[in-house]
Amino acid sequence: MLKIDKIRKTFNPGTVNEKSALQEVSLHLKPGDFASIIGSNGAGKSTLLNAVAGSFYVDEGSVFLNGKNITFTPEYKRSRVVGRLFQNPLRGTAPHMTIEENLALSFLRASEGSIPFSRISKKDKDFFREQLSLLEMGLEDRMKQPVGLLSGGQRQALTLLMATMVPPQLLLLDEHTAALDPGTADKVLELTQRIIKRNHTTCLMVTHNMHQALELGNRTLMMDDGKIVLDVQGEEREHMTVSDLLEKFRTGVGKELDNDRMLLSMEA
């Protein structure tokens, strides 16, 4: 499905701010895999997602999606099959366009063979309404309102819907619930799970919540200093607790995990 082969990325090379963000990272996701990534601050989690999404081109190595080499495919072309959610709920929707128009935008581009001059049809509208009602946020009755009027949680749920309405081959979630209040975050997370399960979407999720990392999906990855230092799945993962995970990290990397938000969330 997704094959990342020894990719490297260095930011600001040759300057004092040089940062080797990804160092020979390799990863192979099988179809239907749902992997969560945790790691210290600046470990390269988001950078890894950005490399897959195509926000930049990697310095070395290659990225394959469904057997196709997409290493040098521009971001906007990749996004036809790669859905993506950011931490900031404002990044995924156009505030001055209505809910309906936002949905139409993501729907019309992703559905095959639609011509540039196609418009929102009655059938599309009914489909949007039905999809919106699945969010259980009452958005189906506000389709003509600009998205800027929605709350952060509603916008993130809408973004999720936009990214998955036409199921993508790969879904990238970059701490997409981190900026929401706890109740809304749970709701959005629950929606995410439901949609992923329904479509059997392959998914790569960055989180700072260790419980989430162990509970959701079928695979947990840990990153540190631009490398994947831990990859647990199957039986081993099933019996793992958060403290096991921390212990593994300590012995594996030889230092304490330093992600303030991650450690804070352990209390919860």
Next chain:
Amino acid sequence: MFYVIQTALELGFMYALVAMALFMSYRILDIADLTTDSGFVLGAAVSVTIAAAGHPFLAVLAAVLAGACAGFITAFLQTRLGVPSILAGIVTNTGLYTVNLMVMGWSSNVSLLKQETLFTMFRDTGIGGSWYKLILAAGITVLAAFFLVWFLGTRLGLSIRATGDNKDMVKASSINPIFTITVGLCVSNALTALSGAVVGQYQKSADINGGTGIVVIGLACLIIGETIFGRRSVGRNVAAAVAGSIVYRFLYAVILKTSIVPIECLKLVTAVVVALAIAAPALKEWADFQKRKIRSMQKGGR
């Protein structure tokens, strides 16, 4: 008096195309496109020159195409070559000056004498009687307005609107912003040139300096319209651009007739009005802050 109203309406409709073009570039794409001044003259020059050769209808089409090309160059400069958007417009604007002279056969103005124009052709059909100019001008503008509203509702149009609204989202939704900005600027400059083309045939002449300040006047029209109509939907916005343009031409006529403001000062007045209107949010914030400061100082004592 009657004649004044009629002329104001005619000019209002014809110049509304510029306000619509600025709505496209400034409001939708969030780009201050300064190609407008020369783009307007380009439209007029192409239109009058070809009409002088006996093809008034073809003249308008050619003018629209020329305008789209000018928009393409501005877009190319800013999307592919990394020229800052304002500078890209200024560069194209400057270059077009020479192109415009060239189009007019290296003279600073061209006129139509006995040749047919869209207006004379329409007059000869007998529709509208003495209102024929107004009907034609309004017809063209309303048609263009419907086209613009329709276009902005298509998939391509929605993509263009999203590009100006949220760049992050656009890249993550398989829209190529280079493409959408290019198409947007082509459409906007085609509208500007259409305005020049119609005005050129209406006045039966094109002048190399005929476009000076048109971008600010267009913005003024847009802002006047938005103040009256609000900015809620695309349809309303386009209607606002047209209405604003008509209101502006009425004000112009009133000032011309009554000389409340000397007509030589009109550009300065327009510039001040536009600057104030665009500055309004910042001014309001400043005023609110000052009020709060004074209140808290009174409350807290020295």
